[in-house]
Amino acid sequence: MFDSLKKHKGVIYSNKKLSNTLNHIVIKTEDYISFEPGDYITLFIGGYVPRNYSIANISSPSKNIEIIINTSTPGVGARELKDIKSGVEINFLEPFGNFKYKKNKYSWFIAVGSGISPLIPMIHQAKIDLSNIKIFFGAREEFDIPDLSFLDIPINYTITKPSDEWKGDVGRVQLILKKELDKNKNILNKIYFYICGQPIMINHTLDLLQNNNIKNENIIFEKYSL
Numbered sequence: 001m002f003d004s005l006k007k008h009k010g011v012i013y014s015n016k017k018l019s020n021t022l023n024h025i026v027i028k029t030e031d032y033i034s035f036e037p038g039d040y041i042t043l044f045i046g047g048y049v050p051r052n053y054s055i056a057n058i059s060s061p062s063k064n065i066e067i068i069i070n071t072s073t074p075g076v077g078a079r080e081l082k083d084i085k086s087g088v089e090i091n092f093l094e095p096f097g098n099f100k101y102k103k104n105k106y107s108w109f110i111a112v113g114s115g116i117s118p119l120i121p122m123i124h125q126a127k128i129d130l131s132n133i134k135i136f137f138g139a140r141e142e143f144d145i146p147d148l149s150f151l152d153i154p155i156n157y158t159i160t161k162p163s164d165e166w167k168g169d170v171g172r173v174q175l176i177l178k179k180e181l182d183k184n185k186n187i188l189n190k191i192y193f194y195i196c197g198q199p200i201m202i203n204h205t206l207d208l209l210q211n212n213n214i215k216n217e218n219i220i221f222e223k224y225s226l
C-alpha cells in the first residue's frame, strides 16, 4: 500500500513535555527532509501502525524533524509516543500536505492542542512576510498551555476549565476569535484564517467564519480526523 512512497529512517533524539497534554518529539533522520509549512509525516508506530503528525520545524530542509503530540488520549499513537525513549528507531513516510500557507497582509491562526504544530512554521513564515498576525489558542486547563514564547508574538489564550488563579479568557476558542472578528469588521475580507485541530473545533470555527461572511478561499484548515 505504501510501496510507491518515500520512506525515511529515523531515531528518537528527544521527547519532552511541552504541557500537561502535549509532548515535543525530535526525530533524527539519515537524510535531509524537505517540507513546506503545514506538511505532515506518517509515522509507523511500533514499526507498523501508521499515524499522521504535522511537522513543527521552522526551517526546511532538516535532519531533526519536530512533532508535537497529544498525550491525553488512550489511542495507540499517544500511548506509544508519550514515553518513547531517545535512541528508539522510528520510520516514517515522506512529508505530505494540503494545508498550505499563502502570503497575505493579514494572517490569523487558530488552534487547540497539538493543532498548534503545523501553525508554528506557518507563523514563522508569516513573520518573515511581515504579515499582521493574530494567534488564538484554546485548551482545557492552564497546565495544557504550551510555552510558545519563542514565537515572539502575543497569543490570545482561552481555557474551558479554569482554576481560581486563572485571570485570562474562559470558554472555547471561537469565543475569543469572535471578539476579534467583531473588533475588525472593516478588514475581515482581507484576512486569511488558518485553523488546525480536532474536527469539532474546526466545524464550529468554520460556522463562525461563515456567519461573518468570510469567503471559503480565505479559510485554510487541517482536521485531525480520528
Ligand SMILES: Cc1cc2nc3c(=O)[nH]c(=O)nc-3n(C[C@H](O)[C@H](O)[C@H](O)COP(=O)(O)OP(=O)(O)OC[C@H]3O[C@@H](n4cnc5c(N)ncnc54)[C@H](O)[C@@H]3O)c2cc1C
Pocket (backbone or CB within 6 Å): 040, 051, 052, 053, 054, 055, 067, 068, 069, 070, 073, 074, 075, 076, 077, 078, 079, 114, 115, 117, 118, 222, 223, 224, 225, 226
Ligand atoms: C493530517 C493530519 C495531521 C495530524 N497531525 C497531528 C499532530 O501533529 N499531533 C497529534 O497529536 N495528532 C495529529 N494528528 C492526529 C493523529 O494522526 C492521530 O489520529 C491521533 O493522534 C490519534 O491517534 P492514536 O493512535 O493516539 O489514537 P487511535 O488509536 O487512532 O484512537 C483514536 C481515538 O479513539 C479513542 N480511543 C482509542 N483507544 C481507546 C481506548 N482504549 N479507550 C478509550 N478511547 C480510546 C481515543 O480518543 C483516541 O484518540 C493528525 C491527523 C491528521 C489527519
